[in-house]
Amino acid sequence: MRSVANALSITAVIVYALGAPRAHAQDVRRLEVGQAVTESELSAWDIDIAADGAGLPAGRGSVQEGKTIYESKCLSCHGRNGEGKPMDRLAGGHGTLKSPDPVKTIGSYWPYATTIFDYVRRAMPLDRPQSLSADEVYALTAYLLHLNGIVDADAVMNAQTLPRVRMPNATAFRGDPRPDVSNAACERNCRD
Amino acid sequence: MKTRRDPPILTPQQPIGRRALLRGALATAGIALPKLAAAADSSKGVEVKPWMTTPGRGVGSAPYGMPSRFESDVVRQATEHTPTTLSSWSFTPLDRLTGIITPNGLVYERHHSGIPDIDPDQHRLAIHGLVERPLVMTMDDILRMPAVSQIRFLECAGNSYTEVLRMSRAKTVQVSHGLLSCCEWTGVPLSTILAESGVKPEAKWVLAEGADAAAMTRSIPIEKALDDTLVVYAQNGEMLRPEQGYPLRLLVPGYEGNLSIKWLRRLKVGTQPWHTRDETSKYTDLMPDGTVRQFTFVMEAKSVITRPSGGHVLKAHGFHEISGLAWSGRGRITRVDVSTDGGRTWQRARLDEPILPKALTRFRFPWEWKGAPALLQSRAIDETGYVQPTRDQLIAVRGTNSEDHFNAIHTWRVDANGEVSNALSS
Numbered sequence: 001m002r003s004v005a006n007a008l009s010i011t012a013v014i015v016y017a018l019g020a021p022r023a024h025a026q027d028v029r030r031l032e033v034g035q036a037v038t039e040s041e042l043s044a045w046d047i048d049i050a051a052d053g054a055g056l057p058a059g060r061g062s063v064q065e066g067k068t069i070y071e072s073k074c075l076s077c078h079g080r081n082g083e084g085k086p087m088d089r090l091a092g093g094h095g096t097l098k099s100p101d102p103v104k105t106i107g108s109y110w111p112y113a114t115t116i117f118d119y120v121r122r123a124m125p126l127d128r129p130q131s132l133s134a135d136e137v138y139a140l141t142a143y144l145l146h147l148n149g150i151v152d153a154d155a156v157m158n159a160q161t162l163p164r165v166r167m168p169n170a171t172a173f174r175g176d177p178r179p180d181v182s183n184a185a186c187e188r189n190c191r192d
Numbered sequence: 193m194k195t196r197r198d199p200p201i202l203t204p205q206q207p208i209g210r211r212a213l214l215r216g217a218l219a220t221a222g223i224a225l226p227k228l229a230a231a232a233d234s235s236k237g238v239e240v241k242p243w244m245t246t247p248g249r250g251v252g253s254a255p256y257g258m259p260s261r262f263e264s265d266v267v268r269q270a271t272e273h274t275p276t277t278l279s280s281w282s283f284t285p286l287d288r289l290t291g292i293i294t295p296n297g298l299v300y301e302r303h304h305s306g307i308p309d310i311d312p313d314q315h316r317l318a319i320h321g322l323v324e325r326p327l328v329m330t331m332d333d334i335l336r337m338p339a340v341s342q343i344r345f346l347e348c349a350g351n352s353y354t355e356v357l358r359m360s361r362a363k364t365v366q367v368s369h370g371l372l373s374c375c376e377w378t379g380v381p382l383s384t385i386l387a388e389s390g391v392k393p394e395a396k397w398v399l400a401e402g403a404d405a406a407a408m409t410r411s412i413p414i415e416k417a418l419d420d421t422l423v424v425y426a427q428n429g430e431m432l433r434p435e436q437g438y439p440l441r442l443l444v445p446g447y448e449g450n451l452s453i454k455w456l457r458r459l460k461v462g463t464q465p466w467h468t469r470d471e472t473s474k475y476t477d478l479m480p481d482g483t484v485r486q487f488t489f490v491m492e493a494k495s496v497i498t499r500p501s502g503g504h505v506l507k508a509h510g511f512h513e514i515s516g517l518a519w520s521g522r523g524r525i526t527r528v529d530v531s532t533d534g535g536r537t538w539q540r541a542r543l544d545e546p547i548l549p550k551a552l553t554r555f556r557f558p559w560e561w562k563g564a565p566a567l568l569q570s571r572a573i574d575e576t577g578y579v580q581p582t583r584d585q586l587i588a589v590r591g592t593n594s595e596d597h598f599n600a601i602h603t604w605r606v607d608a609n610g611e612v613s614n615a616l617s618s
Binding site: 031034106109112114177178 | 405539592
C-alpha cells in the first residue's frame with residue numbers, strides 16, 4: 001500500500017515538474033467557448049472606477065446638493081454628521097490611527113477619493129444599491145469629502161475634479177512585508 | 193469587519209435537550225458538558241430498544257437526506273455583533289466536525305449585501321478590459337470547459353480577530369477559528385477562461401466582481417489569476433450553495449477569503465489594482481506606526497486544537513486524543529507540534545493523510561490527562577519552513593490595531609475539574 005502511494009506521489013511530482021497543471025495557462029488551444037461582446041454592450045455592468053479616475057461618468061454634484069441627498073438617504077444609518085451608528089462611521093478620526101483606539105473613516109483612512117464614488121454607486125444605499133444617478137453620487141462624494149474637511153463647502157465634484165482630490169492618509173499605504181515574524185520550532189525548555 | 197466596541201460574545205442560547213443530545217455525540221471522545229459527569233445510567237444500555245422492533249422510515253422518505261435529528265445543534269453560529277444580517281458573518285462549528293472536509297451546509301458565511309437568489313440560466317460571466325476578445329459566457333458554456341476538482345481551504349481574513357486583544361470574546365473554537373472551511377471545489381482554471389479572451393501582455397491585475405447587491409469587487413494579481421485560481425461551480429460534489437456563490441464563484445487558494453468573489457459576474461483585466469473599498473478601507477492592516485499594509489493576501493500557516501476545545505469538559509482521567517487542524521496559504525503542512533504545558537515542551541503530532549497544499553490537514557496527538565491543569569497548544573510548520581508564531585511575537589510586530597490575518601498559536605486551558613476554556617478569556 002505504501003509503495004503504491006509512493007509511486008503515485010512520485011508520478012504526481014513528475015507530472016507537476018513537467019508543468020502539466022499550468023498547461024491551461026498558455027499552451028492549450030482556444031476552446032471557442034463564449035460569445036463575443038462589445039465594451040458598450042457591457043456598459044451597464046462596467047461600473048468600476050480606477051484610482052486615477054478612469055471610468056468616471058459624465059455629471060457633477062456639489063457639497064450642498066450632497067447634503068440634501070445625504071440627509072434623506074444616508075443619515076438614518078450613518079448619522080447626521082457621518083458619525084456612524086448603526087453602520088460605519090464616515091467622518092472624523094483624524095490623528096487617531098496610532099492610538100490604541102483608531103477611528104478609521106473616509107477622511108482618516110481611505111487613500112483615494114475615487115473609491116467613494118465607486119463604492120457608493122455600486123453598493124449604497126444598502127436597501128437600493130445602484131439607484132443613485134451619477135450627479136447624485138458626485139454630490140454625495142463631495143459632501144462626504146467636505147464632512148471630513150478635505151474640500152470646501154463650495155466644492156463641485158466631476159470626472160476632472162474628483163481624481164485630483166488628495167486624501168490625507170494616502171501616503172500611509174504599503175505593500176505586504178510578510179513573513180514578518182520568525183518563530184523557532186523549539187522542543188525543550190522553550191519559555192520562561 | 194467589526195467595531196472595537198462590540199460587547200462580549202455570549203454562548204448561544206441552547207435549546208432544551210441540547211445537553212442530552214451532546215452527551216451522546218461527545219461520549220465517544222470522553223468529553224462531556226459541565227455537570228454531566230454524574231449523570232450515568234444505572235443500566236448498561238443493552239436492553240431491546242423500540243427501533244429494534246419497529247420498521248424505520250422507507251426508502252425515499254428524504255429525497256435530500258439531512259443529518260440525524262440528534263445532530264440538530266451542529267449548525268453555523270451567526271455573530272451577534274453586526275448591525276444588519278445583510279452584511280455579517282457566521283462561524284463553522286469546527287469542534288463538531290471530523291476529518292478535513294466541511295459539509296456544504298456548515299461552510300462559514302460572509303456576505304456584504306445578503307445572499308442573492310440567482311437563476312443559473314440567467315447568469316452570465318463577462319471577461320473584458322485588456323483582452324483580445326471580450327466575451328460573455330453562460331453557465332452551459334462554463335460547464336463544458338475542462339474542469340478540475342481540488343480540496344482547498346477558505347479562511348476569512350478576519351478569522352481569529354477575537355484573539356488579538358487580551359480579553360478574548362471567543363469561548364469556543366467555533367467563534368475563535370470558525371471563519372474557516374475546506375471543500376473539494378470543482379470548476380475551470382481561471383487561466384483557461386482568460387485564455388479564451390486572450391489576455392494582453394501588459395496585463396497586471398484582474399478585477400473580479402460579484403452579481404450580489406454589494407457588487408463586491410477585488411483586484412487580483414495576474415500571476416495569481418494565471419497560477420492556481422479557479423472559477424468554480426461545485427463544492428463537495430454538488431452545485432454551490434447559494435451562500436457560497438451559486439451558480440459561480442472565484443476560488444483563490446491560500447488567499448484571504450474575500451478575494452474568492454461569490455456570484456461571479458465579471459472579470460476585467462487591467463494594469464493597476466482598482467483600490468476598491470474592500471481593499472483599502474477594509475481588509476488592510478493598520479500598524480502601530482500608522483502605516484497600512486495593503487494587498488496582504490496570503491493566509492499564513494496556522495493551526496488550532498479543535499478537541500478538546502473551549503466549552504468541552506474532560507469527564508475522566510486517562511487517555512484523551514488531542515485533535516485539530518493545520519493549514520497554510522503557502523502550500524503543504526509538513527509538521528504540527530503539540531504542547532500540553534503552555535509551550536515549554538513540544539512533541540510531534542501525527543498527520544492524517546491526505547496532506548494537500550492549501551488545504552486543511554488533520555493532526556492527532558495521544559495524551560494522558562492525570563487531572564492536573566494543562567495548557568494545550570498546537571504549532572504548525574509549512575513547506576516553506578515558516579513556523580506558526582506566538583501571539584506575543586505577532587503583537588510585538590503588528591500591535592493590536594491590526595485585526596486581520598491573525599495566525600498566532602492558540603491556547604486552551606484545562607482546569608483540574610476538566611473544564612476547557614480559552615486561556616485568553618480567563
